[in-house]
Amino acid sequence: MSGALPEKILIVEDEYMLAHMLQEMIESLGVADISHAATLADAHELVDAYDFDFAFLDINLGDENSMPLARELQAREIRFVFASGYDSKYDGEGVSAPLLRKPLALEEIRTALMHDRPDESSERIGRIG
């Protein structure tokens, strides 16, 4: 799959200011249906309730990390990318997904939304797992 924007996006980010900015950036690309969760519990609830077709996962969520959610998204075949400020020490533990590095550029977000393997098209986009 390549070239189409997702329709329903979940942002998992514990810092509200960063979540707000990311939401505005995604909106500017033309996606209007965006949800936000700041904790793993809230994110799991949203994933149960809505048919997301894409998710942005901040790796470190305070005391938690988003790996358990990543496994669930993978099982549900929902596309997602990780976003982190620093190169993560996580080895993926069975999860494989692109890693976007903060600060995020609009073009990187667009690439991540539209391509299955954005890590193959940009030096700044890595991969976990």
Add this chain to the structure above:
Amino acid sequence: MYHWTDDWREETELVDATFENAAIGIAHVGLDGAWLRVNERLLEIVGYDRDELLAITFQDITHPDDLETDLGRLQALIAGDIPHYQMEKRYFRKTGEQIWVNLTVGLQRDRDGEPDFCISLIEDISSRKADEEHLRTLIDELNHRVKNTLATVQAVAHMSFRKDEPIADAKRDFTGRMQALSSAHDILTEEKWTGADFREVVEHALRPFGHEECGRIKIEGEAVRLGARQALTLAMAINELTTNAIKYGALSSEDGAVTLHWRRASDDDGDRLAFAWIECGGPPCREPERKGFGTTLLTKILPGDFRGTAMLDYSENGLEYHIETQWPGEAE
């Protein structure tokens, strides 16, 4: 190097004493790795009795990850490829505890010039290694914080510089926001990033403003411990509220004043924090036509980071901002 004299007996005793009493571990080690002679300091370092250590080899107490390197260098030393070698390696003490040593090894040859045994100097560097580890951890943490800060700065810039905002105004507002962030960083650094006190965050955030204006802000509240993120967001909120009050609100007229108070409120769900910014004596205020950074920060970001609900009330008497949240601190 060494001169055998008529006083050889005295000299041997002197050498023995030097070997035994040196404040660094010294050993003669066989080419197969057996400890041949060891001094007191080495016994202290590895925690074995002399008889026990002389019955085993250095391989027995060497960390498996360091063994290959050590053996490789030893071979090179015996083969005459290198004159001596030095490495940092790990031993296991008799108790099983892992220690770091700095090992320096030279070779003693016999009368025919054939390798006879090794002379090893062993220095306990565990505390230096622990310091290095600690420093590494600190640098990693610092890196995380710098990266987090850069991400926050990006978000503030993104929300400050908008198409409909004159660039000069946006620059001035952005600078004020950076100063607020910086003021919270000062407190967090003093507190080693374990958190910050509510009042201290407020007082630091007010420092860029004039004494006259700040004198008209009455601050009341008990000690409340905030998490690091909450402290940063609160500092920026105080900056937005004060800037707005000076430009358009209570602090824009001579008689206006502000009360900022917070208190613990308890209900069935446990302790909650209620805080309010209440302006009076200024011109009547009205809702801005456009929701800027300040409005977003106060109505979305701060309630989010504090896990609470907020209300911005543009009343005739002046702006009121109320927020009620989970009791902060413990969750952070």
